[in-house]
Amino acid sequence: MRRNRTVQVSKYIIIAVVSLLIIIPFWDMAINSFKTQEESTIPSLSLPTKWQIVENYETVIVKGKLVRSFFNSLLITGASSLLIIVVSTMAAFVFGRRREKGVRTWFFLFLLGIITPPSLIVSTLMLKYMGLLGTYQGMILYYIATFSPLPIFILTGFMATVPREIEEAAVIDGASPMGVFLRVVLPLMKPAIATAFIYTVLKIWNDFLFPMYILAGDTKKYTMILSLFFFKGQFYTAWNLVFADLILVSLPVLVVFIFAQRSIVKGLTAGALKG
Amino acid sequence: MFKRKKIHDTVDKIHPMYFAIPAIVVYSIFFLFPIIINFGTAFTDWNTYQSGFNFTGLENFKKLIEYGDIFRVTKTTILFTITAVVLQNVIAFFLALALEKASKLNNFFRALFFAPAVIAIVVWGYLFQTILHPKGVLNSLLSSLVPGDVTFVWLGSVDFTIFVVAGANAWMWTGFTMMIYIAAMNSIPEQIIEAARIDGLGYFGMIRRIIIPLIIPGLTVNIIISIIGSLKVFDMIMVMTKGGPGKATEVFNTWIYETYGQGLLGYASSMNIFMIIFISAIAFPIYLQMSKRVVEA
Numbered sequence: 001m002r003r004n005r006t007v008q009v010s011k012y013i014i015i016a017v018v019s020l021l022i023i024i025p026f027w028d029m030a031i032n033s034f035k036t037q038e039e040s041t042i043p044s045l046s047l048p049t050k051w052q053i054v055e056n057y058e059t060v061i062v063k064g065k066l067v068r069s070f071f072n073s074l075l076i077t078g079a080s081s082l083l084i085i086v087v088s089t090m091a092a093f094v095f096g097r098r099r100e101k102g103v104r105t106w107f108f109l110f111l112l113g114i115i116t117p118p119s120l121i122v123s124t125l126m127l128k129y130m131g132l133l134g135t136y137q138g139m140i141l142y143y144i145a146t147f148s149p150l151p152i153f154i155l156t157g158f159m160a161t162v163p164r165e166i167e168e169a170a171v172i173d174g175a176s177p178m179g180v181f182l183r184v185v186l187p188l189m190k191p192a193i194a195t196a197f198i199y200t201v202l203k204i205w206n207d208f209l210f211p212m213y214i215l216a217g218d219t220k221k222y223t224m225i226l227s228l229f230f231f232k233g234q235f236y237t238a239w240n241l242v243f244a245d246l247i248l249v250s251l252p253v254l255v256v257f258i259f260a261q262r263s264i265v266k267g268l269t270a271g272a273l274k275g
Numbered sequence: 276m277f278k279r280k281k282i283h284d285t286v287d288k289i290h291p292m293y294f295a296i297p298a299i300v301v302y303s304i305f306f307l308f309p310i311i312i313n314f315g316t317a318f319t320d321w322n323t324y325q326s327g328f329n330f331t332g333l334e335n336f337k338k339l340i341e342y343g344d345i346f347r348v349t350k351t352t353i354l355f356t357i358t359a360v361v362l363q364n365v366i367a368f369f370l371a372l373a374l375e376k377a378s379k380l381n382n383f384f385r386a387l388f389f390a391p392a393v394i395a396i397v398v399w400g401y402l403f404q405t406i407l408h409p410k411g412v413l414n415s416l417l418s419s420l421v422p423g424d425v426t427f428v429w430l431g432s433v434d435f436t437i438f439v440v441a442g443a444n445a446w447m448w449t450g451f452t453m454m455i456y457i458a459a460m461n462s463i464p465e466q467i468i469e470a471a472r473i474d475g476l477g478y479f480g481m482i483r484r485i486i487i488p489l490i491i492p493g494l495t496v497n498i499i500i501s502i503i504g505s506l507k508v509f510d511m512i513m514v515m516t517k518g519g520p521g522k523a524t525e526v527f528n529t530w531i532y533e534t535y536g537q538g539l540l541g542y543a544s545s546m547n548i549f550m551i552i553f554i555s556a557i558a559f560p561i562y563l564q565m566s567k568r569v570v571e572a
Contacts, residue, residue, distance in 0.1 A: 011373055015384055018370070021446070022387055028412055029402055043405045045412055091298040097290045106299060113306055115558035117507050117528075117551055121535055121544040122309035122316055145305030148298055167289060177289050206395035208510045209528065213535075225395050229514070232401060239405060246401060250394045257393045261386055264393060269454050 033057075033243035040240035052240070060231070060244045068220070069227035070252075073205060076136060076223060080143035081200040085193055087144060088151040093181050095152065096159025107156065113149030124213045134218040142214060143204055151196035154270050158192035159185070198267025205253060224249045310551060317545040323538030335545035344530065345549065351437055352526040356505035358441035363501055367449045371456035372482070385457070388450030396447065400514030403443045404430070430516055433523040440524055444511045448504070452497050459493025460486065499561045506554050
């Protein structure tokens with residue numbers, strides 16, 4: 001028994017030491033965002049000799065145009081995620097039930113989208129010819145195309161578990177396809193929809209690659225991540241400001257994570273755990 | 276019997292194809308169509324300095340081979356992938372073993388280890404750039420542990436910076452991988468563990484003979500996800516090294532972005548199509564298995 005206890009204690013000592021690997025970067029990021037520019041030239045873990053909190057964050061919010069980019073991120077992430085959920089749930093309603101060759105082929109093509117990288121060069125130029133490059137609509141449409149495969153995969157898997165008898169009963173009661181979808185299937189799919197929604201929100205909010213191609217031309221439409229990238233390019237010597245920007249960009253997701261930890265873990269690991 | 280079949284026909288009518296049309300249309304136009312076109316543009320001299328383009332046959336691929344870019348970039352991407360996948364999975368496995376039982380303390384540590392995965396890669400990329408600076412946090416911490424001043428240039432080596440960047444990537448995703456291992460371990464029936472313990476199986480015997488064989492599905496998923504994710508890496512490298520020093524950390528996505536930036540669209544799209552085929556070929560067997568799982572459900 002005593003031996004067991006020593007094992008337990010030493011286990012947690014090791015884990016506590018390992019967790020420093022996570023805590024130190026967070027501490028580093030926060031503490032250096034409170035320093036003056038001179039002191040943050042080489043970011044260190046020491047406390048600031050002169051605390052400069054309000055000034056740093058104010059500068060970043062104003063010069064980094066963070067308010068605007070926050071709302072850009074909100075609009076792009078919100079609209080894309082909602083639309084992805086709408087089209088994916090509707091597609092899953094078909095893919096989860098019908099077994100004909102044509103339907104299966106489409107489902108397989110969507111699965112391909114989970115692993116296959118997109119053709120960004122051609123897509124970008126195509127958006128340009130369509131007049132959609134550097135627009136919210138273009139970005140949102142592109143996100144729907146590239147990020148719907150996994151939600152379709154998750155939701156189709158879930159749709160297959162919805163009992164047919166419930167649908168049959170609704171049909172006998174005279175429900176239309178839309179009626180069955182909205183009143184019978186949708187309420188049952190809520191948990192899977194929540195998971196898929198969280199997945200898309202986090203992926204799109206944090207995405208960097210696609211906006212680099214599609215939105216980089218227009219500063220007014222920068223997402224938070226893009227604004228951070230270009231802010232760093234401009235203020236690369238002022239680490240205190242860059243760090244304040246890092247904090248502000250991370251804050252929205254971090255706050256949500258603290259309050260909705262369980263759902264977020266579930267959402268992010270969705271593709272892995274529930275097929 | 277007859278009646279039953281009739282109801283099924285009606286149920287098929289209840290799931291008309293047009294429900295899938297919005298997803299199919301957007302996906303076809305913005306994902307599938309560009310890939311198909313890409314098979315054509317890869318064989319052109321399409322660029323931003325001239326209007327129109329000419330088909331140049333295998334010219335782009337000849338160039339990719341002659342300059343060695345295709346080999347160099349593929350090799351770098353594979354080195355990055357192997358390093359990240361191994362580090363991430365080994366550490367995550369042992370963390371999962373330690374934190375597998377649900378308790379307040381364990382849940383706290385799980386959340387802490389998972390936290391990096393919710394924040395943008397770009398954020399961590401910049402942070403690690405300063406931490407790994409010769410006078411940065413890592414070297415000064417090392418200096419306090421070993422005699423002398425450590426002034427190691429982590430991000431300046433042609434030979435090993437790719438491993439450092441892969442390490443940063445693994446750091447970020449270890450908690451994510453750990454969660455999947457924990458879920459897999461929790462699905463092992465308690466009786467099996469108990470029986471093995473009664474049979475006198477030691478700690479490592481338990482890991483080798485019971486735990487690993489029983490979490491194979493979770494392990495497979497973890498390896499697949501980390502391989503696919505690592506082969507597609509962009510953010511971490513773009514932010515930490517921009518492919519440097521020199522071209523030492525250039526991977527598929529950063530090479531393509533760079534070449535696109537130079538206006539060489541046909542050339543960039545030839546590498547793009549190579550990357551699409553390369554990654555799909557690696558992931559295809561896995562993808563078939565995944566789809567079977569849903570269809571059989």
